[in-house]
Each structure stands twice: as C-alpha cells, then as structure tokens.
Amino acid sequence: MSKQKSQGLASYENVNDSYLKRRRLSGSAGWPLLWSLGVGAVISGNFFGWNFGLAAGGFWGLTIATFLMATMYVCIAYSIAELSAALPHAGGFYSFTRNAFGPFLGFICGVTIIIEYVLTPAVIVVGITGYLQPLMPAVPVYLLWLFAYAIFVAINIRSVELTLNVGLILTLVALMVLVIFYLSMVVAGVFSSELLFTIPPEPGQLATWLPKGWQGVFAAIPYAIWFYLAIEQLPLAAEETGDVASNMPKALTLGIFTLIALSLFTLVLNSGVGGGAAAISQSNVPLGAGLESYFGKGSTSNFVTAIALTCGLIASFHTVIYAYGRVLFSLSRAGYLPRWISVTSKNHTPYRALILGAVIGFICALIINISGSGAVGAVLLNMSVFGAVLSYALVMFSYIKLKISRPDLPRPYKSPLGIWGAAIGAFLAILSLFACFSVPTYRPGVWGVSIFLLVAILYFLLYGKNRLVAQAPEEKAALMLKRQA
Numbered sequence: 001m002s003k004q005k006s007q008g009l010a011s012y013e014n015v016n017d018s019y020l021k022r023r024r025l026s027g028s029a030g031w032p033l034l035w036s037l038g039v040g041a042v043i044s045g046n047f048f049g050w051n052f053g054l055a056a057g058g059f060w061g062l063t064i065a066t067f068l069m070a071t072m073y074v075c076i077a078y079s080i081a082e083l084s085a086a087l088p089h090a091g092g093f094y095s096f097t098r099n100a101f102g103p104f105l106g107f108i109c110g111v112t113i114i115i116e117y118v119l120t121p122a123v124i125v126v127g128i129t130g131y132l133q134p135l136m137p138a139v140p141v142y143l144l145w146l147f148a149y150a151i152f153v154a155i156n157i158r159s160v161e162l163t164l165n166v167g168l169i170l171t172l173v174a175l176m177v178l179v180i181f182y183l184s185m186v187v188a189g190v191f192s193s194e195l196l197f198t199i200p201p202e203p204g205q206l207a208t209w210l211p212k213g214w215q216g217v218f219a220a221i222p223y224a225i226w227f228y229l230a231i232e233q234l235p236l237a238a239e240e241t242g243d244v245a246s247n248m249p250k251a252l253t254l255g256i257f258t259l260i261a262l263s264l265f266t267l268v269l270n271s272g273v274g275g276g277a278a279a280i281s282q283s284n285v286p287l288g289a290g291l292e293s294y295f296g297k298g299s300t301s302n303f304v305t306a307i308a309l310t311c312g313l314i315a316s317f318h319t320v321i322y323a324y325g326r327v328l329f330s331l332s333r334a335g336y337l338p339r340w341i342s343v344t345s346k347n348h349t350p351y352r353a354l355i356l357g358a359v360i361g362f363i364c365a366l367i368i369n370i371s372g373s374g375a376v377g378a379v380l381l382n383m384s385v386f387g388a389v390l391s392y393a394l395v396m397f398s399y400i401k402l403k404i405s406r407p408d409l410p411r412p413y414k415s416p417l418g419i420w421g422a423a424i425g426a427f428l429a430i431l432s433l434f435a436c437f438s439v440p441t442y443r444p445g446v447w448g449v450s451i452f453l454l455v456a457i458l459y460f461l462l463y464g465k466n467r468l469v470a471q472a473p474e475e476k477a478a479l480m481l482k483r484q485a
Helices: 017-021 030-048 050-084 095-103 103-135 141-156 158-185 193-197 213-227 231-240 246-272 276-280 286-295 299-333 349-371 375-405 419-436 438-460 471-483
Strands: 002-007 010-014
Touching: 017 231, 017 471, 030 158, 030 231, 030 246, 030 299, 030 349, 050 095, 050 213, 050 246, 050 276, 050 375, 050 419, 095 103, 095 231, 095 299, 095 375, 103 141, 103 299, 103 349, 103 375, 103 438, 103 471, 141 299, 141 349, 158 246, 158 299, 193 246, 193 276, 193 349, 213 246, 213 299, 213 375, 213 419, 231 299, 231 375, 246 276, 246 286, 276 286, 286 299, 286 349, 299 349, 349 438, 375 419, 375 438, 419 438
Parallel strands: none
Antiparallel strands: 002 010
16 A cells, blocks of 8 residues: 545545455346335335324324425435436445545545444334234343344345345335235225324414424424435445446436325325324324224234334335445445455455444444333434434535536436425425424434534544545545546
8 A cells, every 4th residue: 555645634545456356346236126225225114203293293294394305305316316327336425425525524424324324223123123022022132133133134245136135025015014004094994084183283273284383394304204214325336236327316216206105195094093193193103003993902903013013124124234334335445434344245245344333233222222211212213314314415515516516527317306406405404404403302313413423523533534545436536526627
C-alpha cells in the first residue's frame, strides 16, 4: 500500500489488486428477486406497528399521514433508481451522499443506515420468538434467537443466489397471508366501515372524522413510515444485479407501488374489524385482532396468529440481514470501518460483516430482554426509523446536488419526477424528522441516534478519515467525478 495525496478532509491509500479480489461481490439478480428483496424487507410493517398511528391521529389522520409518506417514498424510489443506475455500487445511500457532498457526510449517511439495518433485525427476532415461544415453552428464548440468526446468516453466507431465492419464497408466503386476511375480512362480513371511526374526538375537536385535529396527522407520520420503511435498501444490491439500469428501477417502482397497495388494504380492512379503530390502535398484534374476529377467541386463532405474524417477521428479518451485510461491507472496503470486516468468502459473500452484525444484534436482543419491558426494544426500533429518515433527507439533497453540479454524469435511467420529486421527498423527510421528535415515545430513539452519530464522528475524525481506500468503487467514482468537475 502507498499513501496518496490528501483530498480535503480525508487521506487516501492506494491498495494492490489482491485487496479488492478478497473483497468482491458477484451475482446477476433480475428484477423479480430484487422486488422480493425490497418488499420482503418492509412487509412486516403491515403486521404490527402501523396501528399506533390510529391512536395518534384517528383513521383519517393516519390515512392522510400514510398518503404523505407514500408520496415521500415514491419520490425516494424514483430518485434512488436514477442514482443506482448512475452509481451502481454496494454502498447505496453512502455512495450517493459521498459523491455529492464528500467523505464526511457520506460516512454519516452510512452510519445512519447501519443503525437502521443492524438494530431492526434485533427487535424483529425478539418479536418472532415472542410469538413462537408459547408453541415451544420448554425452549429458552436465547436459543431461539441464536437459532434464528444462525439459520438466516448461514443462508446469506452460503450464496447470494440462495439468499435472494429464499427471500422470494418468504415474501410470497407473507404476501399470501395478507391477501388471505384481506379476503377473509371482506367475504366473512367481519369488516364494517362504521368501525373505522370509533376513536372519540378530543375536547374542542368538532370534526369526528379528524378526532385529534391536524396535530394528530403530524403525530401519525412516524407510524405511517412503518408501511414503507426499508424499501430503500435495494441499491445495496447493485453489484449483485444484472443490468442495473433496467432491473433496479423496475424493482424499486414495482416494489413501492406493491407496498402502497398493501398499506391501503391493511389500513382500511384491519382498522374496521373487531373492536374497530379504537381497539386496533391499542393492540400489539393488530392482525391477530382481525383473525380473532374471524375465528373467535381460542387456541385456533392464537395458533393462526402466531404462524401468520412469524411469516411476515421472518421475511423482513432475512432480507434486512442481507442489507446490514452490504452496508458494513462497503464502508469497510472503502476504509471508513476496519478493513477486516469486508473480506468476502469463496462464494463472494461478506461473511465477516454478516457475522459481526449478527453478534451486535444478538447483544441488542439480550439488552431488550434483560430490560424486562418493551421500552428498550421500542427505543432501538425508533432509532432505526429516525436514522432512516435522516438518511432520506441526505440522499434527496444528494440527488439535487448531483443533478445541478454534474449534469454530465451518465444516467442510464432518469427519474420522471426529476429535481422537483427529490425536493418534495426532501421536504417530507424533514417534516418526518420533526414529526418523530414531536412524539414523546420517539425522543429516546432520537437521542440514541444523536449519541451514536457523535461517537461515529469522533471515530471518523480521529481514525477513519486517514485510512480511506482510493480503489474502492464508491471512492474511485467520487474521486473521478471531483477531478472532472
């Protein structure tokens, strides 16, 4: 290795060919597998979490918030489809921000998505075992966590082809569960539109259709995000995709519109069953409340609920493991994180990054369990939501910056929404940041992200910025763009 001249805040090293050969991904995924990767990562949001927005804003308040968030994610999907085709690297959001604003903000954006993708599986695995343990009471919960991580990390390590095909199967099963639920609620006559409006208005609110007022719409935004959170992980698969310029935009756009359709069916049909919106808003298992209204209380509904929820959660658990592996891999390969993390297996999968993320996730699951309540789990999950929204704002501004400063950048695919779409996405992302902070239960998560980012900034300034790798694809592209500017 040899030192290269400093580039602003950062210093680079040149590496030999063997460095990149030991850190190589491979694959040629088509749009159907990418579609399932994106939808699978998000689909568990239709099973729980979203319903707390009913308490925050009532049915129409959450509906308006969902419309706003759907608009934001459509803008994000089209914008990152263009960026992925122009900058097809495993770094995803980190790569986009790095090319637009330099290594410091690129690293910060990378850290925010590490928070999102490493913490989310930890919370999901606790949820999975929470539903399965009543069916296997003799098995210690720690062994169930270990088993879940071991199985799905092993699949991810084995090969990207196996990972994506398993993801497709799990996503289709979870999708089938939701479709059966929707049909059952309608065909059996369990759904009633009158049940959508069972949340009483607060004092001073004359309009029963918006029981919490417009403040309720604002407060419901963080919960509406659940319907779409993590579709943005798809660009991380760029180096394992065939014909990125065609497959990535198709998967992103079909994925987000699939999720919008699911969110509308879930919001309407799940809110209008059982005890109605008021009861569903307080349920930890909203889908289960709907199934209970169909099967009646008892062991049958409990069993069906456990299986249904587990299908949705496992689909997201598996696909988000893929995501954290690629984020850790790309930041390590570029030198922002210790370089040993990015070494890949003979099958070209980032096995060290996958194992490291699992170890951190397992420790987080232990912390959730030891705390004795759902409070720690809620904080960790809220941290992932806030970190994600922060990354959205950074990437939307990156799109605008590159569109203006680098109009000559080859763009095999162009967003039909252009700069205005990215501007709307950025505005809604900033609105979401304020909405997250306005909800008291989200504030510990906000502070958690702030502390994590402070530690990351110190690490970058004291160590990481001096060890960047000039030949890493994301950095090579950024340095080349800078020379051409």
